[in-house]
Amino acid sequence: MKMDKGSGLAERGSPLSVAMAEDAARAIDMVAEAVRMRRLRLAYHPVVLAGRPGQIGFHEGLIRVLDPGGRVIPARDFVHAVESLELGREIDCAALAMGMDALARHPTLRLSVNMSARSLGWPRWTRLLRAGVARNPGIGQxxxxxxSEASAMTVPELLAGLIAELRPSGISFALDGFGAGAFALRHFRELSFDMMKVDAQFSRNIQTHPDNQVLMAAFLAIARQFDMLAVAQGVEQAAEAEWLAQLGMDCLQGYHFAAPKLIPEGLEAEGEAASAAATQRRQAAR
Structure with missing residues (x-):
C-alpha cells in the first residue's frame, strides 16, 4: 500500500516507523531530482581473476546519484525505497544507457550493469538494450x-524468457548477492545464469570462519554443477583473497583490490587520451 508521509496511518505508527517513512520519502525526493537533473554517474569496480589478481576479468558499473553539491548519495540510502517504483526503472535505464555508452567508447572493456527484474517488462529499458546491441555489433559479448537474488525471485518466468531471447546476442547474466535471500535452487535449472556472485557476508574472515568456509565450498559446487563462473564479493583482506583462490573461486571483487572509480581501472590512459583529443578538437574549432 502506498503511504503518504503525512497520512493518518503513519501518524498512528510508532515514532520509529514514522521516522523511517519520512527518511524514505526524503530519499525518493533526492533521487527523483537527481534523475531529472541528470546527476547520475557510473563508478567502475573491478572484478579480478582469483588465480591472477593483477588481471581484471571485468568491471561492475555501479550507479552513483549526486546531490546538488556533487556529493554521492550512497545506494543503500535509496535503493530499497525506489526499486518497486517507476523511479527505479528510470535509474535502471540510466545505468544501462551509461553502460552501453562506456562499452562503445572502450572496445576492451567488459562490463556488468545492475538491474531489477522489474525492468524486464519496461519498454524503454528494453528499447535501450536492443538499440545498443544493434548499433554496436559484438557489444553484447x-x-x-x-x-539480485531477491529481484530474480519476483518474476523468474519472465527472466527465463529474457535470458533465452538475449543469449544469442552474447549477453551474459549474473545472479548478484547469492546466499543473502531465498533463491530457490531449482531455478538454476530454468534460468541458466552464466555467473554466481556470492554475497559479501560469506567472504568476511573466511580464513578463520568454518561456517563460511563450508558454505562457500557448497556455493562453488553449485556453480560448477550448473556451469557458472563463481565470484566472491566483499573481499577486503589478503588472507581472504588467498583462501578463496585456494578454494577454487574463479574471480574476486572487493576493496582489497580497488575501490570503484569513475574511469575503469586499467583504462585511465585511454580516458586521458580521449580527453586530450577532445580538448584539441575544441581548440581547433575556435
Missing amino acids: RLILEI
Missing part, C-alpha cells in the same frame, strides 16, 4: 546483466 562484453555486456553482463546483474540481477
